[in-house]
Amino acid sequence: MKRVITYGTFDLLHYGHINLLKRAKAQGDYLVVVLSTDEFNWESKQKKSYFDYEKRKQLLEAIRYVDLVVPEHNWEQKVSDVKLYQIDVFVMGDDWTGKFDFIAEETEAEVVYLSRTPEVSTSQIKDDLSMNG
Helix, strand or coil: CCEEEEEECCCCCCHHHHHHHHHHHCCCCEEEEEEECHHHHHHHHCCCCCCCHHHHHHHHHCCCCCCEEEEECCHHHHHHHHHHCCCCEEEEEHHHCCCCHHHHHHCCCEEEEECCCCCCCHHHHHHHHHHHC
16 A cells, blocks of 8 residues: 655645645555644744634545544654655645655655645635735
């Protein structure tokens, strides 16, 4: 079984997220999604999610491409996650290109950067909502 992992906040879930998850799952047989906790988002990214961790986790678990959702507590856990979940392919959006190449050097996993759905993003949705609110 080929195991895939990806990371994200997945707030205000939209079709761009679904496209990314579908394409990540296509890289293997089993998809682990590591979901940023509310504390990690605030302390490390200075971002407050619209939906809390448990609601975002519930949404992700309802998506057929997702096999397992686990929490992301810090930036440093990626190598240990790859080893813990016996990951073969580490997937991120192409806005992170090059930033996680060290994963391939420190583990047996292949690192793949997938292009994002260009016309949609959570940041854009939040901006549009605040302009219309």
